[in-house]
Amino acid sequence: MFNTTSLLATHILDMEKLRKHIEEITPVSDDEFEYIKAFFTKKRVRKHQFLIQAGEKVACEYWIANGVFRAFYTDETGREHILQFALENSWLSDYNAFFHQTESTMNIICMEEAEVLSLTLHAREKLASDLHKMEHFFRMKVTSGYTAQQHRIISLLCRNPKERYEEFGILFPEIVRRIPKKYIAEYLGISRETLSRIHPVQRRGIPVKQ
Amino acid sequence: MFNTTSLLATHILDMEKLRKHIEEITPVSDDEFEYIKAFFTKKRVRKHQFLIQAGEKVACEYWIANGVFRAFYTDETGREHILQFALENSWLSDYNAFFHQTESTMNIICMEEAEVLSLTLHAREKLASDLHKMEHFFRMKVTSGYTAQQHRIISLLCRNPKERYEEFGILFPEIVRRIPKKYIAEYLGISRETLSRIHPVQRRGIPVKQ
DNA sequence: TCAAGGCTGTGACTTTGATCACACTTTAAT
DNA sequence: ATTAAAGTGTGATCAAAGTCACAGCCTTGA
Numbered sequence: 496m497f498n499t500t501s502l503l504a505t506h507i508l509d510m511e512k513l514r515k516h517i518e519e520i521t522p523v524s525d526d527e528f529e530y531i532k533a534f535f536t537k538k539r540v541r542k543h544q545f546l547i548q549a550g551e552k553v554a555c556e557y558w559i560a561n562g563v564f565r566a567f568y569t570d571e572t573g574r575e576h577i578l579q580f581a582l583e584n585s586w587l588s589d590y591n592a593f594f595h596q597t598e599s600t601m602n603i604i605c606m607e608e609a610e611v612l613s614l615t616l617h618a619r620e621k622l623a624s625d626l627h628k629m630e631h632f633f634r635m636k637v638t639s640g641y642t643a644q645q646h647r648i649i650s651l652l653c654r655n656p657k658e659r660y661e662e663f664g665i666l667f668p669e670i671v672r673r674i675p676k677k678y679i680a681e682y683l684g685i686s687r688e689t690l691s692r693i694h695p696v697q698r699r700g701i702p703v704k705q
Numbered sequence: 706m707f708n709t710t711s712l713l714a715t716h717i718l719d720m721e722k723l724r725k726h727i728e729e730i731t732p733v734s735d736d737e738f739e740y741i742k743a744f745f746t747k748k749r750v751r752k753h754q755f756l757i758q759a760g761e762k763v764a765c766e767y768w769i770a771n772g773v774f775r776a777f778y779t780d781e782t783g784r785e786h787i788l789q790f791a792l793e794n795s796w797l798s799d800y801n802a803f804f805h806q807t808e809s810t811m812n813i814i815c816m817e818e819a820e821v822l823s824l825t826l827h828a829r830e831k832l833a834s835d836l837h838k839m840e841h842f843f844r845m846k847v848t849s850g851y852t853a854q855q856h857r858i859i860s861l862l863c864r865n866p867k868e869r870y871e872e873f874g875i876l877f878p879e880i881v882r883r884i885p886k887k888y889i890a891e892y893l894g895i896s897r898e899t900l901s902r903i904h905p906v907q908r909r910g911i912p913v914k915q
Numbered sequence: 916t917c918a919a920g921g922c923t924g925t926g927a928c929t930t931t932g933a934t935c936a937c938a939c940t941t942t943a944a945t
Numbered sequence: 946a947t948t949a950a951a952g953t954g955t956g957a958t959c960a961a962a963g964t965c966a967c968a969g970c971c972t973t974g975a
Contacts, residue, residue, distance in 0.1 A: 568859050568862075568863065570863040576859065576862040576863050578858065578859065590852055591856070623841070623844070624841070627840060630837060630840045630841055630844060631834070633844055634833070634843055634844040637844065637847050637848050638800075638847050641800065641851045641854065644851065644854040645788065645800070645801065646801070648788065648854060649788065651861045652861075652894045653778065653780040653784070654780075655961080656961090656962075675921085675923090677921090684861065687923080688923095688924080688963075688964080688965095689961090689962055689963070691923060692924080865932090866932075885951080885952060885953090886952080886953075887951090887952065887953080896932070896933055896934075897952085897953080898932090898933075898934080898935095899932055899933075901953060901955080902932095902954080902955075
């Protein structure tokens with residue numbers, strides 16, 4: 496493994512996947528995509544490895560071809576608070592630090608072996624200014640991030656732990672399946688004990704035993 | 706008041722202000738601005754008037770030339786939760802409903818007599834697609850909204866009421882001055898009684914009596 | 916394959932902030 | 946100018962969720 500051939504092969508596959516991802520927003524010609532591709536750099540990340548570490552300059556944002564990450568903030572008392580879980584096809588960085596080219600205040604850690612494509616701020620802004628459609632693409636992406644965060648703020652303001660957990664389960668069933676509950680507690684802003692005491696409403700049929 | 710001359714006069718002033726606002730992000734030529742202007746419609750809003758009402762279609766977003774608004778969500782139990790205070794030079798709408806052209810889930814109410822410039826979704830997208838620099842402008846705006854919301858999420862996850870209120874006072878002294886505390890409590894996700902029991906740290910010198 | 920570490924559940928106790936109640940003050944509207 | 950409505954402060958009580966402690970289970974990696 497990790498020989499040139501396989502790396503090249505997955506590289507091509509990832510790039511195709513990125514193209515599909517972009518084309519969910521805007522079509523791109525073959526020539527345009529050849530141009531776009533060149534701005535990205537592939538990176539392989541292993542479990543437990545940091546993608547971004549608090550205190551270090553944030554040079555890139557990342558598009559996840561596959562794998563799982565969590566982005567979290569560590570407060571003064573040492574508690575961790577999760578800002579984002581990122582699965583394949585999502586974008587991720589400490590955007591505040593990235594856009595201002597400053598040191599990260601958050602950590603991003605790989606939770607399942609991953610492949611990502613990285614983009615420097617310079618590359619991103621060049622891409623956006625050279626290709627109007629990429630500017631549009633990035634605008635659409637940040638817009639949906641904005642509305643998703645707004646939703647999360649409403650949830651934090653209006654709902655109790657049980658309601659938040661249930662809503663989370665409906666919105667992100669995949670994450671509930673793949674990620675340890677203690678991290679979900681950190682995302683929802685509740686203690687892992689409280690989350691552990693929330694028991695799902697029993698739906699029709701016999702409980703599933705495996 | 707409200708005669709043609711004064712309306713026209715303030716209209717011109719507001720448009721000049723909008724131009725300055727846009728030029729904080731990107732320069733625009735006279736011709737370009739003439740083109741941009743035409744997409745906006747001026748609206749005068751009085752205190753207590755709804756700009757957007759839950760359950761109604763959201764046709765526009767608004768740029769505030771002057772005045773103050775609050776955007777809030779009313780939960781099932783009737784409690785109100787504030788999403789945003791908007792002062793002059795800010796943009797505001799129920800963006801989720803606006804982008805999806807659906808009914809609002811939130812209310813936006815005028816708190817101080819205001820003048821706003823409205824933009825339909827169609828106008829906004831046309832502006833963005835006709836002028837690359839306006840696409841850029843909108844991207845920059847939503848990006849800073851995104852990072853601001855991220856900051857608020859961290860604050861809700863990590864900080865207790867006292868810390869949140871103090872941070873709010875540092876970030877938005879203007880709002881603390883102009884807006885009743887009970888609304889600030891609704892923004893911070895705490896009860897007005899708890900907020901009222903938070904007393905500012907006494908800084909050097911004799912307490913100010915007026 | 917077995918030891919160590921991470922994850923989860925649950926009981927006992929504590930703390931924080933919500934709620935309720937009421938008085939007082941300021942603001943706005945006629 | 947006066948009356949109603951909105952906003953604020955504060956005490957008493959309560960409940961929800963946090964914290965601490967510990968036991969049992971899974972993973973995982975040497």
